[in-house]
Amino acid sequence: MRRIAAGPTAVIGDFRRYPGCRLLLSCGACGWTKSYNAERILARLLELKTGGHATRLDQVAKRVQWPCPGCHRMHWKAGFAYPAYIDAGEVRRQAARYRN
């Protein structure tokens, strides 16, 4: 995964600015990571009425209620990242999809 420097005020709805990106949950203690479909996480927040496009990534990380499989602590951080397989062509295709 290639992490995207989205800044401390990044919100979940920002995933549309980074076509093809994933929501990367990472453990601040041991570095264990798991990636998620950002669109689905947003849909889930809306469904549960616990958030929306403007929910900050640090709030998303705080909502994670399970301990890290690597170190059994809860030091979650959330950010955006591109999967390794995303190339320039894929970024363009995804961008076109969000424009339409």
Ligand SMILES: [Zn+2]
């Ligand atoms: Zn950990």
